[in-house]
Amino acid sequence: MSTVIQPGAAESTSQTVTAAPPVPVIELQGLSVRFGKRDILKDLTCSLRGRAIGLLGPNGAGKSTLINTLLGFYPPTGGSARVLGFDVRRETRSIRRLIGYMPENDAFISKMSAVSFVQMMAELSGLPSAAALERAHEALFCVGLAEARYRELGTYSLGMKQLAKLAQAIAHGAKLLILDEPTNGLDPSARQRMIRMIRDIRDSKQLQIVLCSHLLRDVEDTCEEVLILNQGRIAHYSNLEEERKANKRFLELETYGANGDFTEAIEKLGCECAVTANRLKMILADGVEVRDIYRIAAERDVRIRRLNFRRDTLEDIFLKAMGN
């Protein structure tokens, strides 16, 4: 898949994903958005096809603006954007028919029970009343609000409101689920539940997900592709799945009794090494296997306390993209 062909972007990558959907989920061609004299999004160009796409970036990077533009809330001032093949300027209604959106901020109707709220939202998406009611119950079961579904939304805790927002986003059977900071304000266990739920929805393979967050763990735990924005520009594109596979030859050792001789022996095999205290990071050369490392360690009486395959974490990727 060709991605991020972006003049001015900090970094770009070209990668291939097998069994990619025929129509890109998001396709941007020089997209710019301006509020007054402020350029919020600047000349974004990319094509994203993953089943779960993460939008990352520091606060104010333009993530939410990009999502709102894709939903047709903000008009682009330049370039074009397509969602599931539909133009955001001309085919907003078609896009909205296929989308389930969970906004970042509080969004509910206080004097309404969760089931009525989700039913109404499903009806507004076009479901007949009876089907909407059934789907509302099912969506609330699905997100884990079954016991509280007849309670008024105004009485819900923050975590429950987040789940209710997720329920209204999936009740009408969207093809694309856009989640804007879904774990905002959640305690660790509620966050875990939310992430698990997003993964379950992703793994159902019935819809695609765009997850917007400034929390790296959320994106790392759920997404296959990541687009990092910084100051309204694309700072980096990364296909996490591909990187996970590619970094299988990146090893991190924690040793006892290692000296320069051990490192030298490994380097003679053609591996690149970096030593910090008792830790040794290396990239295995072609033809070199882990058993060779164990053999060299045994020959030199070096004990290997820990051996991990270590890939770049999303944090590493993010920090690189931010130029830090």
Added chain:
Amino acid sequence: MAVYRRTYTSYVGPLTPSWSRSLVLFRYSRRKLFRSKFQTGLFVLCFFFPLGCLLTIYLAHNLSFLERFGGVSASFISIDNKFFLTFLGVQGVLAFVLTAFAGPGLISPDLANGALPLYFCRPFSRAEYVLGKASVLAILLSQITWIPGLVLFAVQASLAGTAWTWDHFWIAGSLVLSSFIWIAVLSLLAMALSAWVRWRIVAGALLLAVLFFGAGFGQAINAVMHTQSGRFFDIGYLMTIVWTSLFRVENEGPITSGQAWIALLIYCAICLALLVRKVRAYEVIK
């Protein structure tokens, strides 16, 4: 997505036509409105005066019944344009009171709780949203203004005969048109104010203030500046001028019906502009 399985499945059933989405909003908003006993009570109260008018029309056509009660003459009860104007005047006040309580609850909770992005991320436009919400007020107010008005007219027509009906048929049109204007002004005003302040109680108070303090403010301007232009701030007065012209009742006020029409249209345009500005998924801060 069966309940027992608790896993996500997509929806493959039929969809409703696009034009029917406003009706969804209307249905839910109306149901919510009548969940309040106070609102329901107020709505029921609005039918007492039409019932009184109905009785009056009956008595006016049954002189013998009246004379049985101490020789009361029916001549003072004249069922004409002024009778229907009075009916609409009273019902108009009740419509205003009903709007002050029911109107702000339609939009302000959505704005206060940030629900608008949830509406507009669906195949549902801002115009449809306003239409859906306004239709709640429009139908509610219709039920207490022109619909009972037409019922009274029909009863009077059936009792007075064909000649009276043909001579006074224009009254039915005036009833409907006058009610439509008042409903439009009240609905737009209520929705614009509740969209602006986002707090239901304040929006209700503001609506009362616009009508009552507007009149007071206008009087103050008249007194200070020795003019009659302050009357343009009195929406109730402007409405009365329009109604009197529609009901062919003489108006000797300082403002002509044409000026009153223009002033009301300007008020409606301002309300629409406020709604266009405020009813959107996210406000753009430039």
